[in-house]
Amino acid sequence: MSNETDANGRLDDILAGYGIERSNIIPILQAVQAEFGYLSVGSISAIAKYLRLSESVVYGVSTFYAQFKFVPVGKRLIRVCRGTACHVRGVSRVLDETSKLLGIDPGETTADLEYSLESIACFGSCALAPVMVVNENVHGKVTPDRVKKILGKD
């Protein structure tokens, strides 16, 4: 595989762990994204080839699901909950503040590839609304004042 994202054959290793079955498409996409942070054009075509599917099928499936990303994400992935409980508890101001501090809108990544910002449907920590998550760390009862500290920008 001569692909810029796969100098060490990591992609081939991932693929080899799965049988050539259509039902493995989502697990493979997830494993590849977990490894590289996103799905590159090269990865998609390699997955298609491996599963003996057309690239359009692989794109069709991957674009359907919100989890999959097609551009690299920042080192720190900031996810802000837009669920019902968080909405009622005023998460929109937390999101506004985060967006302002990072200078990007949800769905974007800072130019230095340091931060990505996403809004997510619900983390299931609704009792602690409003909730934001930095990589895997869940922060509850977030106020706009606390955002700076949570982002490590204070």
Added chain:
Amino acid sequence: MGKTSDFKDIKEKAIKSYESWRQSEPVRIIVGAGTCGRAAGADAVIEALKDELERRQIKAAVTRVGCIGLCYLEPLVDVVKQGKPRVCYGNVTPDKVSSIIDGYIVGDDPQSDMLLGSIGDEAIDGVPKLFDMPVLKPQVRIATRNCGFVDPEDINQYIARGGYTGLDKALKMTQEEVIEEVSKSGLRGRGGAGAPTGWKWNLCRQSSGDKKYIICNADEGDPGAFMDRSVLESDPHTVLEGMLIGAYAMGATDGYIYCRAEYPQAIKRLNQAMVQMEEYGLLGENILGSGLNFHLKIKEGAGAFVCGEETALMMSIEGNRGMPRPRPPFPAQSGLWGYPTNINNVETWANVSAIMEKGGQWYASYGTEKSKGTKTFALAGKVNCTGLIEVPMGISLHEIVYDIGGGIPDGKKFKAVQTGGPSGGFIPANLDHLTADYESLASAGSIMGSGAMVVMDEDTCAVDMARYFLTFTQSESCGKCVPCRVGTGEMLGILEKLCADESKPEDIDRLMQLCTTVSRGSLCALGGTAPNPVLTSLRYFKDEYDAHVNEHRCPSLMCKELISFYIDPAKCKACMICARNCPSEAIKGGKKLIHVIDQDKCIRCGVCLEKCPAKFSAVIKLSGDKMDVPDEPIPVGEA
């Protein structure tokens, strides 16, 4: 493993191991470390506990458990001393850990301002019982019976507390008898629609096919719900045991758990649990020597709400875009890869294991005539005691909000509860005598749904909430059918205009028409139920819609485009705090000069209102009204 009777040996072994674990340490400290607990800081508390114990050379074991549902009191720390009842502390922070160690571990005095109560039959003098707390007293814990009490990573604890007894019983009955028992319990699907579980199982059992599947729906897509997450994280075996019972009763050999990817801890616990099941001969070939073969796989969802719908979920497992298809054929006739398939929700499966252990009749003794048993709810929003609750069906919404939920924070007025998420509706405060069961919630235009219950206070705008839900359904619509794809977009457009002060009176009629078209014409229940939040808000809060359209006013003072902030010149003491904090530099003023908000620059974020010291309370929020204030700062005292 040999024959079924061998379960007795497994159970004895499990009890022995559990008992020896219980007695292995003079003191055991149990920390709630589910996702909520960790978000509240449980990891730091555990670190502090371990450091402090080591520093003082105290022998004590620290165990992580799941969640007993008191999320608002997290992190929770329980202490068990040999021969004494368990004592529970709430809102524990790392710096307060040593006071618990001094007081109750080194010393013998459980009293502390963090003390919540004792757990167990015996009492300690002067310590209340935890389960007598108003938040816990009305609850009946069946699906969540072990949550917070067993170490979810140790199958022995589950078995020692009665786990897999239901399976053992089921395997000694015929398939028909098992289904009969489930039917007798009156259990209805907890995923939302409430189909009788026994009836569904029977359809699948009678369906012919050389292979059958069962699926656990752990997609929990409702944004405001966390019941399934909590059960899976805190007690995975109760769900897995339910699935084994179902596999036997319906003759299924293969199963899937479809779990949303946002729940990594639940997935981890399930994987660990399945490994332990295999070691005990509870998964794979010839389970407990009964001849039952069952293989189970976990599939991670990939972030699509519609995949919670059963036909879309199966499309997703097969590796397709998760789009629903019309039913019939029902999954029981033609499901995964065309084979008969039965799908149940996490909580449904969790109840099955309890029903088989204790009997259908026992389960049916809880609840109402048509809604038997208990229901878990994720109680959140503007309510004091947020958390996961499990209540007998038929309890009133008033009891849930006030007795269990402890009422509304900050002395605000209770406005409504929202059940069923984007598919459900609002139930206004004046109907809070309604009971939580399928029929009663439906009578008010809402649905039971999967168990999200979001409380709203007077500051929550009904129009904005309807807009919020439509934003969700519109973006999650899979796009297959026109009424849902286009209709939800049109509805959202009108609601956005309402909130942005751009609406016209005829918009409301148009919105009503769209509700009818979308609910009647959509292919699946995502579109079919999407109008519910709009319909119920129009039904109960029509005056708010009218105020938005006709008076350009948001009565809850929530919709940004309809509110303005003013500084009362008579109250302003020119302290500059609001001006310094204003993110858009919209506040003019200076030393000894009262402050004035430039309405053109103001982004209506409300920071000034929050920052103005309570003793001045000079910032005022208005909608549909203006306040007479000077254009430019004037000296304090001149207004």
